[in-house]
Amino acid sequence: MEKLILRYDATKSISRRAHVGVAGSGDLEILCEPLSEQTALVHIRTQSDGFGDTWQAMMDRFFLKHNVAARMEINDFGATPGVVSLRLAQVIEVLEL
Template structure:
């Protein structure tokens, strides 16, 4: 088990906390909490069951935050997800955090 920490510039603030995905084989869970102080960055903590992929995680997250600069405290709990699943879950969390809920 490895824990990685990253910080990326971000200028959008989520409207609500979000939980998407599940920690299961080949999947991951993303939790997003609005920032408690400065809203100019995203703090990302990745807990992964697969050691040695620091560079891959950094590049995938850098690409995501370049397109979706959503501030807050991000927690990613990974159980061997592919890069495609990582991108899907991150985008699902961002969409859920910024789209108005419908009755």
């Protein structure tokens, strides 16, 4: 199991929590909640070791477009990059941004 912590500058405040997906075989869940400071803090727990660079690139791309001030917990159980992108898009939809 690999654990990653990423930080980003953020300018968009959110007012609600979001929960999408499930931590099951080939899937992942994302828990998101507002942060009062202008930063984003992402905690990633993944069963797949050695994909830190891939996670970094995906989250860099996400926060470049959606710079939300939030605390995110991502619990991965072998999801593909396509599933990760889908779940991130669902978080934005739930947050109504």
